[in-house]
Amino acid sequence: MPQETIQLVVTRFHPDHDPVPRFQTYTVPLHEDWVVLDALNYIKDTQDGTLSYRWSCRMGICGSCGMNVNGTPRLTCATFLREYAPGPIRVEPLANFPIIRDLVVDITDFMEKLPRVQPWLVRQDETPLTGGEYRQTPGEMERYHQFSLCINCMLCYAACPVYGLHPEFIGPAALALAHRYNLDSRDQGRAARQAEVYSEEGIWECTFVGQCSVVCPKKVDPAGAIQQEKVSAALDWLKSVVWPWGNR
Amino acid sequence: MAHASRSEPFWWSLFAAGGVVAAFLVPIHVLLEGIVGPLGGPTPAADYDRMHAWLASPFTRVYLFVLISLPLFHWAHRFRFTLADLGLSRFGAWLAVLCYGAAIVGTALAAWLLITAP
Known part of the structure; x- marks a missing residue:
């Protein structure tokens, strides 16, 4: 045959x-x-x-x-x-x-955007090496684990119509990674990431089309990560209105 | 240097709240008052007098205000981004004024009607 x-x-x-x-x-x-x-x-x-x-x-x-x-x-x-x-x-x-x-x-655009959201552990008080590792419970690890599985394959950027129309959008993978570190119990960098992540080009550009999560081969769910960051940002905003003299 | 937006969390919060109302409350309301009542079911929309009596309660008016106002802001936010995606993003500020302005006018109108209705 x-x-x-x-x-x-x-x-x-x-x-x-x-x-x-x-x-x-x-x-x-x-x-x-x-x-x-x-x-x-x-x-x-x-x-x-x-x-x-x-x-x-x-x-x-x-x-x-x-x-x-x-x-x-x-x-x-x-x-x-x-x-x-x-x-x-x-x-x-x-x-x-x-x-x-x-x-x-050419993924230069992504490579330039990625460090802007500081996708690494940011510490205010760096413990010396002799102090040992930053310890974490399995439950604390579980909170961000799904969002840490990104392999930077760029499928989500290719699927995102918002990124196609507005190239200044920071985009799904970078924002999902920012969310991953914001959720990490060892991290203290959420405030430092806010300027980029909560900017007009950050989470607010996303219109929740959700195609990024559909095509993600690692089931990272960047769309979910971005919506969760929107809720956090909205709560921050509400706190700043009802408690303007609070520590922000 | 990028900076965290001060206005977007406000509009998005109204959009999100409006989405919850539009998804959960509006279909139930339409079913009960738009279909079940007119078909003779046991809801206030069965006849004018019952509807009028129902509207007399301040709780009903608050409920109707929420039912009308929040979905307007849901629409406004969604429509603003739809227009931007259709290629009008260079009119960004005007789109916001137009869409949220319409929702604010609709909200004011609803408030006025609900306050002044006998």
Whole structure:
């Protein structure tokens, strides 16, 4: 019996030759256990060595192989060809980011925004190393654990229509990470993060479309994180109105 | 340098409260007073006299005020962001004035009617 095949329609863009991105169609074997990334590796190895894309771990940890598959942001290492049989499958770079080449996007914007929300433990009183570690109960860890699973794959930014329309929006992953540290019992940096997180470009830009949480491969739920921060910010505001001389 | 917004938490709080009212209270109210009552069910909307007697209570008026006002602010906030997403974000301040202004006018009108109704 002849080998079953499936077509991949892949975005190609070379900044020196192409005025705009174009599509190129490749035919690959449709193996039951092949993911889209396997197909791209097959194309690069046997058909077209010039195809560029990012990947590393092949197991949903590194977060580098995110692409728009049939219009939906997916990790291509976790997206089986058979889901889309008989095809064709459209493979495009992640939406909302500038394309560097083919399927490789420029995430400089995110890299610039991420440190602005200070996604690390901020301490007012730094304990010396001899004082030992900052201890935490399993319950305290549970509060932020879900939000700490982000792998910075950028699927949420590609899915977010608000980020697409308003690029100044800090965005789902960075805000979810800010929330993760705000919830951490060892952290004392919530006030220091407020200027960025509670700004117009921060949580208030989000209109709770929720697509970020739908596409998140790690079930981080950035949309939920942002809504929880909105509640905290609203309570802060209420406190500042009824108790303006309070310690803020 | 970014700074925490002072106005957004206020409008968002009204939006959130209005969302709760719109999601939980409005459908029940529409069902009881808009469908069950007119069909002859045991609610004040069954006839004019009962409706009028129901409205005499100050609790009813407060309830109706909440039912009308908060969803207006829910609408205003949602509509402001919808207009911004449709490409009007350069008129940001005007959108806010227009949307929240309409909700404030609606709220004032509701308050006036509920206070002055016999």
